[in-house]
Amino acid sequence: DRGLECYRSEMEIAPLKDRPMLLIHAAQAQARLGRESQGLESLEEARKILHSLGDRHGEASALLQRGQLQRHAGRREEARKSFEEALRLHEELRDPEGAARLRLSLGSLAATGEPERGLREIQGAVAELKKLGDEEGAGAAHRVIARLHDRLGRWPEARAAARRVLETRRLQGRGLGEEETLASRDDAREMADLGVRSCLRML
Secondary structure, eight states: OHHHHHHHHHHHHSOGGGHHHHHHHHHHHHHHTTOHHHHHHHHHHHHHHHHHHTOHHHHHHHHHHHHHHHHHTTOHHHHHHHHHHHHHHHHHTTOHHHHHHHHHHHHHHHHHHOHHHHHHHHHHHHHHHHHTTOHHHHHHHHHHHHHHHHHTTOHHHHHHHHHHHHHHHHHTTOSSOTTSOHHHHHHHHHHHHHHHHHHHHHO
């Protein structure tokens, strides 16, 4: 609450161009406190300001974060619309990498209810990201693919996708070192564990 109060105080004196970032930080803090509705209001206010300033890249980023929070809150249809709106902006901006990452978000969302369809969409996004040389984005996609194959009982495919994630991390010089965030280290351990589980299930 004290942190949110700081953001409110800053917003009262900040120039208009600086307010969207303050609102986005406030939304992230509100989400951590379980106040998703307030967080979504902050993101929408940020989006409107960015739209008025003509910052379409910023607006697409606000829409992406709004979709992620809506998905977290279980509002899947609203999340889909936010992702699609952000995708449209990236396509208008002729930003293929941003568009591919949005297709990855849409595929992950679809996979919640339709894993096969979601998997196809994610694999399409991976092909685009690789073509663009975005190995980090492709690595993130393989993490989702590994979880989906595991969920569908496809152990060899799950293991192969998990190994791709770990190989990408190794090539980027990212192991399980202390320099990484806790979430990042947890992701790497999850992929290693998933690979071991898949091996055991194939016996």
